[in-house]
Amino acid sequence: MLFCNETDSGSCRDPKGCRLPTGAESREKSWKGAVTVARTDNGSPADGAVSDGDRWLRINWHKAVKIVSRLQTRIVKAVRAGDARRSRGLRRILANSRAARLMAVRRVTSNRGKRTAGVDGVRLKTPASRWQEAGKLNSPGYRPKPLRRIYIPRKNGKKRPLGIPAMRDRSEQAAELSALDPVAECTADMHSYGFRKKRSVHDAIEACYNALRLKGSAKWVLEADIKGCFDNISHRRMTDNVPTSKEKLRLWLKAGYMERGMFSPTETGTPQGGIISPTLANMALDGMEKLLRDKFGKTHKIHLVRYADDFIITGATKELLENEVKPLIAEFLKERGLGLSEEKTKISHIDDGFDFLGFNIRKYRGKLMTRPAKSAIASVKEKIREIVRANATAKTENLIGQLNPVIRGWANHFRHVVSSKIFGSIDHAIWEKTWRWAKRRHPDKSLPWIKSKYFQREGNRKWVFREKGRKFALFKMADVPIRRHVKIRADANPYDPEWEEYFRERETKSHKRNVKDKSGGLWVRQNGICPICHTILNEEEEWDIHHLIPKSEGGDDSMANLALVHISCHREYHRYGSVAGCLTVSYQCPSRMKGNFHVRFFGGEGAVMR
Ligand SMILES: [Zn+2]
Numbered sequence: 001m002l003f004c005n006e007t008d009s010g011s012c013r014d015p016k017g018c019r020l021p022t023g024a025e026s027r028e029k030s031w032k033g034a035v036t037v038a039r040t041d042n043g044s045p046a047d048g049a050v051s052d053g054d055r056w057l058r059i060n061w062h063k064a065v066k067i068v069s070r071l072q073t074r075i076v077k078a079v080r081a082g083d084a085r086r087s088r089g090l091r092r093i094l095a096n097s098r099a100a101r102l103m104a105v106r107r108v109t110s111n112r113g114k115r116t117a118g119v120d121g122v123r124l125k126t127p128a129s130r131w132q133e134a135g136k137l138n139s140p141g142y143r144p145k146p147l148r149r150i151y152i153p154r155k156n157g158k159k160r161p162l163g164i165p166a167m168r169d170r171s172e173q174a175a176e177l178s179a180l181d182p183v184a185e186c187t188a189d190m191h192s193y194g195f196r197k198k199r200s201v202h203d204a205i206e207a208c209y210n211a212l213r214l215k216g217s218a219k220w221v222l223e224a225d226i227k228g229c230f231d232n233i234s235h236r237r238m239t240d241n242v243p244t245s246k247e248k249l250r251l252w253l254k255a256g257y258m259e260r261g262m263f264s265p266t267e268t269g270t271p272q273g274g275i276i277s278p279t280l281a282n283m284a285l286d287g288m289e290k291l292l293r294d295k296f297g298k299t300h301k302i303h304l305v306r307y308a309d310d311f312i313i314t315g316a317t318k319e320l321l322e323n324e325v326k327p328l329i330a331e332f333l334k335e336r337g338l339g340l341s342e343e344k345t346k347i348s349h350i351d352d353g354f355d356f357l358g359f360n361i362r363k364y365r366g367k368l369m370t371r372p373a374k375s376a377i378a379s380v381k382e383k384i385r386e387i388v389r390a391n392a393t394a395k396t397e398n399l400i401g402q403l404n405p406v407i408r409g410w411a412n413h414f415r416h417v418v419s420s421k422i423f424g425s426i427d428h429a430i431w432e433k434t435w436r437w438a439k440r441r442h443p444d445k446s447l448p449w450i451k452s453k454y455f456q457r458e459g460n461r462k463w464v465f466r467e468k469g470r471k472f473a474l475f476k477m478a479d480v481p482i483r484r485h486v487k488i489r490a491d492a493n494p495y496d497p498e499w500e501e502y503f504r505e506r507e508t509k510s511h512k513r514n515v516k517d518k519s520g521g522l523w524v525r526q527n528g529i530c531p532i533c534h535t536i537l538n539e540e541e542e543w544d545i546h547h548l549i550p551k552s553e554g555g556d557d558s559m560a561n562l563a564l565v566h567i568s569c570h571r572e573y574h575r576y577g578s579v580a581g582c583l584t585v586s587y588q589c590p591s592r593m594k595g596n597f598h599v600r601f602f603g604g605e606g607a608v609m610r
Pocket of ligand 1: 531
């Protein structure tokens with residue numbers, strides 16, 4: 001049977017039920033049967049039958065997540081125990097499971113690239129098409145389509161090629177990845193931070209800080225640059241070493257790409273743009289840390305910090321890095337079909353500093369400072385200049401609406417390092433541009449008139465860019481408080497239940513620190529759970545703020561009227577609200593009594609206590 005009878009948990013929106021079968025006995029029931037039941041000749045569902053679209057909208061995501069994460073935990077245990085056979089068996093079960101397939105389709109249809117179609121033009125926009133797609137995954141005779149090649153502009157004016165896989169291939173990869181990633185997490189280098197769950201650029205920067213901050217820390221840094229890492233990784237190496245379906249992996253790697261109607265084969269490299277590619281590249285580069293540890297042990301102040309294909313190695317002397325470390329790494333990369341770029345690989349003294357991931361790390365009179373790199377400052381200024389130029393005749397609110405996300409995003413990215421002076425100087429540069437923008441609009445008016453129209457007094461600030469009588473003001477970087485980022489524990493594994501509590505606490509703490517932010521406050525209130533699908537709100541999917549009483553019906557922006565939801569849930573709720581059923585918001589009781597949760601059903605019959 002297709003629907004479970006889980007009506008007691010409060011997570012089911014409809015008495016007719018949620019959407020994953022309850023037990024193993026139903027797991028094997030024909031998927032295809034479920035997808036194609038009772039259709040009339042014209043393709044619409046027959047009377048009384050549930051359409052594919054409804055099936056998608058009624059999926060019990062909470063349950064799907066549970067099934068997948070339970071299997072992932074078992075994979076981790078098997079890998080830890082060194083039981084390769086068991087881990088292989090579990091991976092196969094997981095990649096074939098209905099829950100993983102549904103979540104794979106959800107993942108590829110809700111992330112940022114969802115609007116970009118592959119070579120076949122399929123975009124899976126409707127719930128019915130998503131349901132049907134999930135049914136087709138993992139069927140025999142699957143062959144990936146070539147990637148659609150597009151070019152995105154780079155900072156230096158050149159263009160970078162990017163391959164866009166078809167939706168079907170993305171879904172297949174996502175399902176396979178859900179089984180591969182737990183293994184990758186177990187075997188990953190401890191100080192590798194790129195494209196891994198729960199790890200970020202800020203963790204990598206903190207790791208550099210830890211390795212270099214003390215008086216007795218290493219003085220020399222090797223900044224490595226791998227020549228075209230993603231394009232050159234050897235296929236052989238990956239198919240031999242990556243524990244995943246070899247057949248599929250080979251097909252993906254050899255899929256080739258289409259450019260202006262011409263097909264080109266791929267002989268090396270991972271398909272850039274593929275969901276599984278970053279993990280493949282990470283797995284190919286894992287082992288560098290062990291290599292260094294085996295050779296040097298804890299002597300010579302050797303530390304590696306890697307973010308995807310970008311990495312640095314610290315060392316006690318320049319000679320050591322040049323004559324011993326560099327050849328060792330070059331050899332390691334050669335085995336993988338890769339090499340260091342001679343021009344871009346440098347060895348610097350910590351007093352001269354170096355740039356890493358958009359940050360500049362340098363010792364000033366013995367004190368280690370991390371700041372935004374010059375190139376990062378220049379690029380945000382350039383972006384702001386472009387927006388102001390493009391909006392020379394636009395309404396003030398439109399200009400502010402375009403500038404604010406850029407300003408806020410940049411400031412949030414650099415809020416964990418020594419940035420306050422730089423924030424101030426960028427704010428000043430923005431002020432200069434907006435002032436010039438305002439003057440150019442009214443060449444005949446006096447300066448006091450222009451100032452009073454566009455710049456208002458707020459608190460002890462005299463020059464807040466906001467049009468007279470309007471609410472919307474320009475955001476100031478200086479308003480972002482500088483706070484040290486707490487680095488993730490190097491050996492933490494998000495798939496290991498032992499670390500579950502640690503990650504939960506870490507996330508709650510970071511959101512509590514941002515409680516002044518609307519979304520931070522809502523996250524804490526909802527305990528990090530999306531009230532529509534009842535799964536965790538994490539960084540894998542984007543979020544949206546939902547108005548419980550719509551603004552058009554008199555709802556306001558107060559916290560009581562808001563809920564934090566996944567962007568995809570939000571869209572489905574508004575578009576297919578009647579099917580999606582009621583929205584459950586649970587929030588912590590203001591009395592702060594532990595474990596006292598109140599649940600309100602919106603669209604249901606009033607308040608219910610749990
Ligand atoms: Zn959701």
